[in-house]
Amino acid sequence: xxxxxxxxxxxxxxxxxxxxxxxxxxxxxxxxxxxxxxxxxxxxxxxxxxxxxxxxxxxxxxxxxxxxxxxxxxxxxxxxxxxxxxxxxxxxxxxxxxxxxxxxxxxxxxxxxxxxxxxxxxxxxxxxxxxxxxxxxxxxxxxxxxxxxxxxxxxxxxxxxxxxxxxxxxxxxxxxxxxxxxxxxxxxxxxxxxxxxxxxxxxxxxxxxxxxx
Numbered sequence: 001x002x003x004x005x006x007x008x009x010x011x012x013x014x015x016x017x018x019x020x021x022x023x024x025x026x027x028x029x030x031x032x033x034x035x036x037x038x039x040x041x042x043x044x045x046x047x048x049x050x051x052x053x054x055x056x057x058x059x060x061x062x063x064x065x066x067x068x069x070x071x072x073x074x075x076x077x078x079x080x081x082x083x084x085x086x087x088x089x090x091x092x093x094x095x096x097x098x099x100x101x102x103x104x105x106x107x108x109x110x111x112x113x114x115x116x117x118x119x120x121x122x123x124x125x126x127x128x129x130x131x132x133x134x135x136x137x138x139x140x141x142x143x144x145x146x147x148x149x150x151x152x153x154x155x156x157x158x159x160x161x162x163x164x165x166x167x168x169x170x171x172x173x174x175x176x177x178x179x180x181x182x183x184x185x186x187x188x189x190x191x192x193x194x195x196x197x198x199x200x201x202x203x204x205x206x207x208x209x210x211x212x213x
Contacts, residue, residue, distance in 0.1 A: 003123055004080045005030065005206060008088035010166070011128030012159045013150070014139035015183050020128065021086035023188065023195060024202065031076050033085035036064045038146060046099075047149040054099035058092065058108060065089045066115045073120045088122055090169070094161045098154075124205045125176055126198075127166050130183030132156055138183075177205050 007024065009017045018034060025032035037043070040060050046053040069089055076083050096108050135155055139147055170178050179201050181188075188195040 003209070004077055005082040005084075005124065005209060006077060006120060006122045007082075007084040007124045007126065007202070008122035009084070009086050009126045009128065010088060010091055010162070011183070012130075012135055012162050013147070013155060014135050014142070015128040015130055016138060016189065017086040017128060019189050020126065020181075020198070021084050024199070025084050027199060028082065028084070028202075030082040030084040031072065033068060033072050033083055035085075035087040036061075036068070038144065039064075044146045047146060050099055050154075051101070054101075055104045055108065058096050058100065059111070061095075062089070062092050062108075062112060062115065065092065066119070069119050077120055085122070088125070089116060089119060091165070094158070094165050098157060098161055121173070121176065123176060123209060124179065124202065125166075125169065126179045126181060126202070127162075128181050128183050129159070129162065132159065134183050135159065177208075179205065 005028075007030070009021050009024075011017055021032060021034070024030070040057060042053050042057040042060055046057040065087070066089065072083050072085075075081075092112060093109075096105060096112070100108055132152065132155065136152065139150070139155075166178060166180075169176075179198075181198060186194045186197070188198055
């Protein structure tokens with residue numbers, strides 16, 4: 001594993017990806033790449049009626065995330081500037097597989113494969129996970145209006161989808177280390193020792209990256 005650090009953080013909705021990305025970005029002085037969520041004009045309708053609005057929602061996310069990755073590749077990674085992101089675009093297929101009907105899913109996959117053919121891959125992935133109690137508490141605490149109609153069953157399905165996705169990611173990308181963080185046991189927002197534990201884990205991988213291991 002070699003190259004300029006590109007850390008991506010993944011996990012279910014509300015688990016704390018952006019909060020952790022902000023803290024690590026501040027600690028390491030890495031450029032922070034945040035996914036576009038609330039700017040998605042279809043998201044509110046999607047949570048009210050997923051079947052009718054899923055394709056528009058997923059296509060908006062795909063195109064905007066693709067543009068973001070192109071920009072950070074050109075303006076940062078190619079210039080040896082480190083990046084930490086609160087998502088990676090490969091997550092799109094988790095949501096597409098969950099929300100799109102078969103005919104639209106096939107169309108989406110074709111577009112996805114074309115757009116992501118040569119995207120930059122993270123060389124460190126942090127995976128945050130937790131129980132439904134933790135996820136729901138954090139979603140309620142941040143109080144986004146567009147998330148008020150999210151069904152618990154949908155969140156549970158996504159949480160299970162993420163577990164399968166991360167396991168597959170590890171099999172498909174054995175050279176990319178995955179740091180797993182249990183959100184039920186770690187409070188990196190309020191407890192400095194918990195944040196330092198994560199930093200120590202990241203430091204180990206950054207050291208390997210620097211050595212070209």
